[in-house]
Amino acid sequence: MMDGTQSDARRPLDGFDAAVWDLDGTLVRLPVDxxxxxxxxxxxxxxxxxxxxxxxxxxxxxxxxxxxxxxxxxxxxxxxxxxxxIHAERLPYADAVGGFDAEGVCSLNCEDACRTALDVHGLTPHVDAVVGRDTVAARKPDPAPLLETIRRLGVDADDVVFVGDSPRDEEAARRADVAFRYVDDASLRR
Incomplete structure (x- = not known):
């Protein structure tokens, strides 16, 4: 297995079969106070x-x-x-959802909120697995939620890129040995 944050740094996004997305700050912005x-x-x-x-x-x-x-x-x-x-603001990179064979969401938000925000913006049909803060016993940067999302997708971790907006997301990917891209990475633009 590759060191997801190092060796795959130059692998083009379309070279991955699957994507796992963080939610808040990546696909949408939840207006939580x-x-x-x-x-x-x-x-x-x-x-x-x-x-x-x-x-x-x-x-x-x-x-x-x-x-x-x-x-x-x-x-x-x-x-x-x-x-x-229900008031989540759709962010530009939500437009990239639907461009992979399998896609999931791995978030620090509760699973219900993730599902609602995905529904509001019509992203649910493209998302095969959702793992929130309350879905598994561990939370990012622990790799368990990301690995559970990948398990639910039924894909090999070498074929997955995790896209997020925080060092916590990057650390989870590193610890799971999964490729990582920051959401503002130019390679995400299609």
């Missing part, structure tokens, strides 16, 4: 007697893992994402 979500999640901790000064949302989500607060924290975040998914 993340500061409000962070305050709401902090309130979950505070109501349980935990002090959370200066902590960001993803730190809070990690802190909740394995505690009795995990489900309430996940529900709080997902409620915001689902509410805003």
């Amino acid at each position: 993340w500061d409000r979500v962070t305050r709401d999640v902090a309130a979950v901790f505070e109501s349980a007697g935990h002090d959370v000064p200066g902590t960001d949302l993803w730190d809070l989500l990690q802190r909740a893992d394995g505690t009795d607060l995990a489900q309430e924290v996940e529900t709080t975040i997902a409620d915001h994402e689902r509410a805003e998914a």
